[in-house]
Every structure is written in C-alpha cells, then in structure tokens.
Amino acid sequence: MNRLSYTLLPLTALGFSSCTSQKTEIKHPNIIFMMTDDHTTQAMSCYGGRLIQTPNMDRIANEGIRLDNCYAVNALSGPSRACILTGKFSHINGFTDNASTFDGSQQTFPKLLQAAGYQTSIVGKWHLITEPQGFDYWCILSGQHEQGDYYNPNFIENGKHVVEQGYVTDIVTDKAIKYLEHRDKSKPFCMMYHQKAPHRNWMPAPRHLGMFNSTTFPEPSTLFDTYEGRGRAAKEQDMSIEHTLTNDWDLKLLTREEMLEDTTNRLYQVYKRMPTTVQNTWDSVYAQRISEYHNGNLKGNALISWKYQQYMRDYLATVVAVDENIGRLLNYLEKTGELDNTIIVYTSDQGFFLGEHGWFDKRFMYEECQRMPMIVRYPKAIKAGSTSNAIAMNIDFAPTFLDFAGVEIPDDIQGESLKSILTNEGNAPADWRKAAYYHYYEYPAEHSVKRHYGIRTADFKLIHFYNDVDEWEMYDMQNDPHELNNLYGKPEYTLKQAELMLLLKEVQEQYEDNDPEEGIAELFKGDRRFMENR
Incomplete structure (x- = not known):
C-alpha cells in the first residue's frame, strides 16, 4: 500500500480566487482526541450495547462514522498509548509493557502537529512515566501508579504538582474547557482529552453513587465459561470475577469502621480523599451491598452472578460520568462556534471484558478487549451515520490526524491514514490491509x-x-x-x-x-x- 502523504501547507497560507484574486485564508481543522481507559464497545449504545445508554457518544457516531473493526495492537494501557502517539508497534517504539518507560525524545504526532503550527495539549491520563513532550500545555494525572485518583486527584501541570478538589472526570473536563477558553485562537488546536474512567477500581461520581443499585444487568452467555478445548492461557489467567476481584478494592465490601482498623488499605486511601458528605453517601450506598454479601450465603455460580452485578453497577456508573462530560465538551465547542471546525474522535486504549469468559480486565487478543471503539465526527468531510468494516488499528490514529491536518506522514510510521475510509462512507481502498x-x-x-x-x-x-x-x-x-x-x-x-x-x-x-x-x-x-x- 502506498504511503499517503501531503506537502505541508503553512497555517497562514493564502489562496487566490481565479475570478476576483481576493485573498482567502486556508482553515485547518482542530482535533479533539477523546480517549478513556478500559471502555469497551459492549458498554456503548451506539455499538448496540444493551447495558447502558451513552447519548453523547451516540451523538458523535450518529453525526459521524462508527468503525466496527478497530483493534488495539497491544491491549494494555501504556503500550496502547505509546502505539497511538508514535504510529508504531511496541517492538519499535520501545514501550512493550507497563513496566517500560516511554522514550519521549522520539517522533510523535503531537510533535509533528506542533511543528506545523498547531497548538497542542494533553489533559488527563498519560501513563507513560516520562514527562510529555511536544505539547504547548500538559496537565496529567499522577499518583496511584500514574493512574490518578477518582476523588481529589493529583495532577502535574506543566511540571507543577497540584491537587484538585472534586471528581476526576469532571475536573479533566473543567481543565480542558479552561485551556480552550484561553488558547491562542489564531492557531488550530489538537487536544488529547484523556479520562481515567472507567479504569479499575470503578468509583462513581458522588451524584451517581447507587444509581444502579436496583438494576439487574443481563449476563454474558460466557460468564461461566469452562475453557474446554482451549489451552493453558485461558485456564491459567488471573483475571476472573470469581477469584480475582477483591472484596475491598474492587467490590468495596468494607465499612468505614473496617477501613479505619487498617488505614493502609488501598480503598481507605481513596476514601479519605472524599469530603465528609460524600463519605456519608458512600457508606449508605454500599451498606446494602455489604449486607447482601454477609447475609446471602452465596456460593458457586450464584456468587459469581452477584459479583458480576456489583462490578457492572460501579463500572457503568463511571461511564455515565464520562458520557455526561463528553456532552459538556461538545456543548462548549458548539457554543463557541468550533464544533463543526473540529475533528472529534472518541476511543479507548483498548476494549475490556465485562464478564465474558468470566473475566474482567484486558490483555488477551480475544475480541472483547482487542476490539476498541472508534467513532469520529467531522461534518465537513464525514457523512453522518456512516459505518465501516475496514480493519483499523490504533497505530493508524497518528497518520490519520496528520493527514487531516495536511502534514506529511513520515515514512517510518507503520500505521496507515484512515482518512480515505472516513471520508468515503466507510469504504476501504481496494488495496487495504487484510489483517490486524x-x-x-x-x-x-x-x-x-x-x-x-x-x-x-x-x-x-x-x-x-x-x-x-x-x-x-x-x-x-x-x-x-x-x-x-x-x-x-x-x-x-x-x-x-x-x-x-x-x-x-x-x-x-x-x-x-x-x-x-x-x-x-x-x-x-x-x-x-x-x-x-x-
């Protein structure tokens, strides 16, 4: 396949009308790259998910395009992010696993856009250990092994450590909007808007605590998978709802008194960040769960089903806050007249197991976590309501952003631009790849x-x-x-x-x-x- 490339046009380039010779400025699109952590297509209504409604994500898909076969090339947070930034596989960019350290000196798409005159920024999760490079503004989550906390989270803002009051998903959006309000409006911008949620341990916003306590979610057909006919990998993993979910950190089966008995407990370390009013709500909401667990005498498949319901109630409540905040950001862009001038991309760092095969987490090449969401809105070039079955990978994101921006795609980038697919109602070129x-x-x-x-x-x-x-x-x-x-x-x-x-x-x-x-x-x-x- 031929590499798609374009000669870089200066952002102040002038064109001339053949009739009037009047000068007109070439408008380069803004880019907002929205990414969450561990969100999966099963929990998006625009992908047909039955678990939850995601109206603001659905808006992006309905007013743009939905890719149905987009795949992570290494389904793990840090490696996926490194692949996206560089457009290269893990063995090339050097970040193979979460114990790696990202070499920030290497080529990334934000650096290339910045050099072309874009104002670049990242707000939210980074998870690559080293400080971000190639950004005019960066404000990344710190603490909890680079994950950040759900309540009163720590950030590093252009090198300065700060602690913010509130819920992390809301704060990331506050910071994104504040930056956009004060940006240099003479330049196009590229913002990486990266949320922590819905990463483990799935702590809902105060307004969403207990919102699904009375909801019973449908179980996946493979919840009680026995892995018959498959090898050791499926049988020897340690990511099962039955055995791996912890009573304290994951299922939150500790009362305040029990947490105070051992203040080194991880759950207490986040709990103590909450305002007293939120702690009181938390205690009231989870009292029902704690009582059910101690009085239910559940065993075997019944216990797995019960744990699955608690997992879904917390995980999906964090997704609700993400969707609300996407709506906030879309509304801000619409209010300022920039919505239709901005390429809006929503994805996650990979998919996630929501009980399929009895699992949570990711890592496997199996479909639920290898497959990742990707929806794109840009009405100036993308037909509303489009879908695509073309095989895409997250290494394609970097060349796609560069292509839309009119920036030459370096030959060493391994991904391919998706622009021709996105702008052709999802149809792939005849020579498109056969496999991810x-x-x-x-x-x-x-x-x-x-x-x-x-x-x-x-x-x-x-x-x-x-x-x-x-x-x-x-x-x-x-x-x-x-x-x-x-x-x-x-x-x-x-x-x-x-x-x-x-x-x-x-x-x-x-x-x-x-x-x-x-x-x-x-x-x-x-x-x-x-x-x-x-």
Whole structure:
C-alpha cells in the first residue's frame, strides 16, 4: 500500500480566487482526541450495547462514522498509548509493557502537529512515566501508579504538582474547557482529552453513587465459561470475577469502621480523599451491598452472578460520568462556534471484558478487549451515520490526524491514514490491509496473561501463545464470535490454517517483528516493578 502523504501547507497560507484574486485564508481543522481507559464497545449504545445508554457518544457516531473493526495492537494501557502517539508497534517504539518507560525524545504526532503550527495539549491520563513532550500545555494525572485518583486527584501541570478538589472526570473536563477558553485562537488546536474512567477500581461520581443499585444487568452467555478445548492461557489467567476481584478494592465490601482498623488499605486511601458528605453517601450506598454479601450465603455460580452485578453497577456508573462530560465538551465547542471546525474522535486504549469468559480486565487478543471503539465526527468531510468494516488499528490514529491536518506522514510510521475510509462512507481502498496484527508482552506479571501474538482478519483469528507454552488457537469469527471452538489442528481447516500462517508471517515481516519470540528477553530478567492497577 502506498504511503499517503501531503506537502505541508503553512497555517497562514493564502489562496487566490481565479475570478476576483481576493485573498482567502486556508482553515485547518482542530482535533479533539477523546480517549478513556478500559471502555469497551459492549458498554456503548451506539455499538448496540444493551447495558447502558451513552447519548453523547451516540451523538458523535450518529453525526459521524462508527468503525466496527478497530483493534488495539497491544491491549494494555501504556503500550496502547505509546502505539497511538508514535504510529508504531511496541517492538519499535520501545514501550512493550507497563513496566517500560516511554522514550519521549522520539517522533510523535503531537510533535509533528506542533511543528506545523498547531497548538497542542494533553489533559488527563498519560501513563507513560516520562514527562510529555511536544505539547504547548500538559496537565496529567499522577499518583496511584500514574493512574490518578477518582476523588481529589493529583495532577502535574506543566511540571507543577497540584491537587484538585472534586471528581476526576469532571475536573479533566473543567481543565480542558479552561485551556480552550484561553488558547491562542489564531492557531488550530489538537487536544488529547484523556479520562481515567472507567479504569479499575470503578468509583462513581458522588451524584451517581447507587444509581444502579436496583438494576439487574443481563449476563454474558460466557460468564461461566469452562475453557474446554482451549489451552493453558485461558485456564491459567488471573483475571476472573470469581477469584480475582477483591472484596475491598474492587467490590468495596468494607465499612468505614473496617477501613479505619487498617488505614493502609488501598480503598481507605481513596476514601479519605472524599469530603465528609460524600463519605456519608458512600457508606449508605454500599451498606446494602455489604449486607447482601454477609447475609446471602452465596456460593458457586450464584456468587459469581452477584459479583458480576456489583462490578457492572460501579463500572457503568463511571461511564455515565464520562458520557455526561463528553456532552459538556461538545456543548462548549458548539457554543463557541468550533464544533463543526473540529475533528472529534472518541476511543479507548483498548476494549475490556465485562464478564465474558468470566473475566474482567484486558490483555488477551480475544475480541472483547482487542476490539476498541472508534467513532469520529467531522461534518465537513464525514457523512453522518456512516459505518465501516475496514480493519483499523490504533497505530493508524497518528497518520490519520496528520493527514487531516495536511502534514506529511513520515515514512517510518507503520500505521496507515484512515482518512480515505472516513471520508468515503466507510469504504476501504481496494488495496487495504487484510489483517490486524497483535503482540502482547507483559508476562509474568499481574493477571498472568501469557505472551502471545497473532492476526485478526475479517473472518478468522490466529493466535500463538509462547514463552512458557507453545500453543496455537484459531477461530472462525463469523460462526464462533465468542471464540469458544479452537479450530487449530483440525483436519477440515488445514488449508485455512496454512493460509493464515502464511499471512501471519507476511504481516510480521511487514511490521518488522521478524523474531517475535526473541529480542525481549532482557526485559524480563532481574527485578521488575510489576505494580498493581496497571
């Protein structure tokens, strides 16, 4: 596929009318890149999710385009962000897992836009350890291993440490709007608006505490998956609702008195940040849950179902605040006349398991977390109500932003611009890619998801788990969308398997992951700082 590139036009460039020779200024689009942490398409009504209504996200999709096959290339927070910034895979940008440190000196799309005259900013979650580079303004969450806190969060604002009062999702939006109000309005802007929510441990805003206490959410059909016919990776993970969700941090089954008995408890460390009035509301709301747990005598599948409901009630309540704040930002842009001049992108750093296969978290190449949301609104170039089945990856975001801005796309960027797809009602060029490539590295580590790589085509998925195992999985995604029936090694699929193996090799050569099971051993020697909540 040919690299799409454009000659950079100065932002003050002047054009001449052939009739009047009158000078007119070329208008470059603004960009707001909205990203949440661990949000998944199952929890978005514009993707057909049955769990919750997301009207402001739906507005972006309905007035723009929804991509149905957008995939993370490494479904983990820090690595995904590094891939997005650089347009390159983890083995190239150097940030393979959450124990890595991002090399901020390398090329990123904000640096390229800044050099072209854009005013660049990031507000919210960064999670790349080193300080941001290439931004005129940056204000990132700190504390809790770079995650930030839900209540009275810590920020680093252009190098200065500050503590803000309130709920994190609201504060990130406050800061974004304040910056936009005082920006240099002679320049186009690119803002990375990155929320913490709905990351673990899913603490709702004060106004949403208990909002789903009376709601019973539908259970996924694979909630009680036994992993029959699959390998060790699915069986040996540590991310199950049954065993891994903690009673204190995740399920919040501690009374105030119990937290005060052990003030080193992680839940108490966030609880003490709340105003007294919010603590009182918290205690009242979670008293019902604590009572149910101690008096219910639940066991087996009944206990899993109960835990699933509590997980959904908290997770989805944090999504409600995200959607409300997206509405606030859209309304601000509309009020100031910039909405239709701004490319609005909403995504997450990857998908997330909401009980599918009995799991929470991400990391696996399975569909619920490899697949990520991507909706884009820009009425000047994108037809409202469009959808696309083209295979996209998060390394495509950087070249897409550059392409829309009229900035030349460097040859070393591995992603491809999605502009031709977004502006053509979702239709891909004839020579568009056949597969998305995936490579996950963080093992041994939290959640014990084994290292693996593979490809996702329109119809099939091929995965190789390696390191302490050597196991292959292959799924027919049209007939087995829940990935329950491993077809690898079955005689009737010999030809398809050979075809996918060849395509995998071609893709690895294309992306220069030529020895995928080697070359990273040094990263896993000696002491590792595998921190919780990464």
